[in-house]
Amino acid sequence: MSEHTSGDPSVSDAAALLERYGIVPGVPSGPLVAQCRLARVATGAAAVAVHLDGLAEPVASDGDPAQAPAVASAGLLDEDGGVLGRLVAYADRPVDAGLLEVAAGGVAALLEAEVARDRIFDLEEAVARSDDQLAQASGQIVHDLNNPLAAIAMCLEIAREQVPDGDLLASLLDRAAGSAARMKRMTVALNDYGQRITQGSTDLAVEVPALLREFEPLLDEVVEVVEPLPVVAMSPGDVRTVLTALWENATKFRDDEVDLEVVVDAEQVGEAWRVRVTDNGRGIGQAELERIFAPTVRLDKRIPGMGLGLATVRRIVAAAGGRVGAEQAHGGGTRIWFEVPAAGPSGHAGAGRQVSPD
Incomplete structure (x- = not known):
């Protein structure tokens, strides 16, 4: 049993989640913190935090959750519908639950995108395989990237429609949309690299x-x-x-x-x-x-x-x-x-x- 696990199944499951999404306890994840910041500004909360199941402390947050009570939360669902955890808003007043749901979709998609992006590093090994194996490997990677990317783009578009031009949040959302577009171009390049070669003139x-x-x-x-x-x-x-x-x-x-x-x-x-x-x-x-x-x-x-x-x-x-x-x-x-x-x-x-x- 690894040093990250114990006899408690919930602890083992939490350790597996951290390993899957490349999260190191106590080390803030820049992209996740940025997503929390977007959610906080969009909903008007005092703080927003990402809680994964089985962990007592949030893995990312913006603002201080200790300064206000939890008033709303939205589930973080993987692409198969499984619950990873919750995005929680802390405030002294009600917040926009709809925008929190949108933000939760973006956080979940970001986590899944990180998993898919890690698989790209296996591509060099696939290069040594046959064309059929290479096409299959790259096709699966593209599929795994496209799903969370589509969710990210949709969430960003919905959130952007709620924010007027010139607002700080609008700038952050536009920047995030640009990053998603760049990743989409990467999947196109990866798809081209693994395409099946056809005969002809x-x-x-x-x-x-x-x-x-x-x-x-x-x-x-x-x-x-x-x-x-x-x-x-x-x-x-x-x-x-x-x-x-x-x-x-x-x-x-x-x-x-x-x-x-x-x-x-x-x-x-x-x-x-x-x-x-x-x-x-x-x-x-x-x-x-x-x-x-x-x-x-x-x-x-x-x-x-x-x-x-x-x-x-x-x-x-x-x-x-x-x-x-x-x-x-x-x-x-x-x-x-x-x-x-x-x-x-x-x-x-x-x-x-x-x-x-x-």
């Missing part, structure tokens, strides 16, 4: 302009397409995932001093085609050009993300029998290329400049 001369139109007006004046473009042995869905990741990467790491420019072109390399995406952004150091394709690598921690975009590109291209690479572009910026087999004779396959393989 794609005419880039058709697919690239069509994809660019979906990004209007964000990239239509930024990306220059140099024709001719070939037909390659990758499915349209995989091509879209790869190009989207490369364009988003160029956008994230743009040079703020100059207007962003991205060039897409292709050249024949033996029996394959090398598609190149060149930008005029910040550039990447020579020592980092290979490391950027590894999962979870982020060269600039100030830019949100999971570091899976270029890892996704490499995985998809490798599954198509190709390879990827990066190099410093002339005059600054970065050129990232992916090389995949030609799809066979076509009106585009013989066009372009032929070069010798590296």
Whole structure:
């Protein structure tokens, strides 16, 4: 039996709850305290605290619960409907029970999101598995993240509707909504990373302009397409995932001093085609050009993300029998290329400049 448990089942259950949600007794959890602060300001309570079942003391609070009686509480329910504990409001007068319920939903969703986020660290182990196992593992993680994220977003939206613009609480709610949106983008990246690779061929001369139109007006004046473009042995869905990741990467790491420019072109390399995406952004150091394709690598921690975009590109291209690479572009910026087999004779396959393989 661990040092956190005893013969009392309630103590064991409480210890399991703390371990599941990564809560250390006596060490305040910043996100939980922030949720308590939002609930306190929204309801007008003197204090709000998170109580988990089996624990005498709250695991997080804002304000001093000892200074006022408990006047209202709302259950903290996990995604299966189980009761984790209660969000309790302390005040000398009645508080808005409806807003406390909304806040409790946000706290419960935050706890569940923490559990799901911990599972992301298992992803590197999943990389070594087969494609089917990887898709299954990442799909489950995305599912576990999406449910609490949806609940968080809904609770924040409801709470925000009750607060006028310019109020301090409005600013806090907007900031929390922004954090939830960033986590949603992370789940999209994770889903892309674990997507099943499909067989097929794609005419880039058709697919690239069509994809660019979906990004209007964000990239239509930024990306220059140099024709001719070939037909390659990758499915349209995989091509879209790869190009989207490369364009988003160029956008994230743009040079703020100059207007962003991205060039897409292709050249024949033996029996394959090398598609190149060149930008005029910040550039990447020579020592980092290979490391950027590894999962979870982020060269600039100030830019949100999971570091899976270029890892996704490499995985998809490798599954198509190709390879990827990066190099410093002339005059600054970065050129990232992916090389995949030609799809066979076509009106585009013989066009372009032929070069010798590296």
